[in-house]
Amino acid sequence: GAVVSQHPSWVICKSGTSVKIECRSLDFQATTMFWYRQFPKQSLMLMATSNEGSKATYEQGVEKDKFLINHASLTLSTLTVTSAHPEDSSFYICSATAQTGPGNTIYFGEGSWLTVV
Amino acid sequence: QKEVEQNSGPLSVPEGAIASLNCTYSDRVSQSFFWYRQYSGKSPELIMSIYSNGDKEDGRFTAQLNKASQYVSLLIRDSQPSDSATYLCAVNPGYNFNKFYFGSGTKLNVKP
Numbered sequence: 001g002a003v004v005s006q007h008p009s010w011v012i013c014k015s016g017t018s019v020k021i022e023c024r025s026l027d028f029q030a031t032t033m034f035w036y037r038q039f040p041k042q043s044l045m046l047m048a049t050s051n052e053g054s055k056a057t058y059e060q061g062v063e064k065d066k067f068l069i070n071h072a073s074l075t076l077s078t079l080t081v082t083s084a085h086p087e088d089s090s091f092y093i094c095s096a097t098a099q100t101g102p103g104n105t106i107y108f109g110e111g112s113w114l115t116v117v
Numbered sequence: 118q119k120e121v122e123q124n125s126g127p128l129s130v131p132e133g134a135i136a137s138l139n140c141t142y143s144d145r146v147s148q149s150f151f152w153y154r155q156y157s158g159k160s161p162e163l164i165m166s167i168y169s170n171g172d173k174e175d176g177r178f179t180a181q182l183n184k185a186s187q188y189v190s191l192l193i194r195d196s197q198p199s200d201s202a203t204y205l206c207a208v209n210p211g212y213n214f215n216k217f218y219f220g221s222g223t224k225l226n227v228k229p
Contacts, residue, residue: 043221111160
């Protein structure tokens with residue numbers, strides 16, 4: 001299957017600082033990538049859909065100025081959490097779609113644990 | 118009504134038994150269906166995809182699709198404690214290959 005790599009796996013940052021998470025498709029080109037957030041014992045929550053070369057589409061309630069998404073190439077999307085606060089501490093997961101069968105399949109990165117102190 | 122519905126569980130089965138996980142979806146024109154496994158603290162990993170009515174087997178896993186009844190299921194034979202995880206059902210509606218709806222997941226506990 002297609003491989004999606006996410007970095008860093010975990011990061012601790014101070015309140016008020018920004019942190020960047022990278023998501024790479026290693027063996028395929030990903031026109032579309034997704035960013036999810038998951039709090040402990042809760043469901044995946046889609047934050048935004050990232051399209052290469054265009055602006056990301058954010059889900060309702062997600063602040064686009066706080067969660068900056070850049071998808072500058074067909075293999076890389078980045079999520080920057082700006083002015084992070086403790087309530088932003090969560091598990092952030094990226095994913096990418098690859099064409100398989102009659103449509104696309106979604107593959108997930110390993111996820112990034114963010115702790116804001 | 119949610120696009121994809123799953124029983125949250127937990128579903129408890131003894132080791133060696135068959136675990137049956139179910140999922141229903143609302144969009145009748147959905148084309149592609151997926152099962153993911155998510156261990157606690159990890160990201161989801163793809164187990165199986167299914168596109169046509171009927172059964173699809175892969176090792177101890179069998180996915181079953183019934184488009185007329187709008188449900189998809191996952192059977193795990195000879196369940197092992199290592200199968201204990203949350204299983205997510207995902208559906209691609211077909212009108213947009215980059216749109217995926219996820220269920221909230223069913224937590225499976227396999228007891229030794």
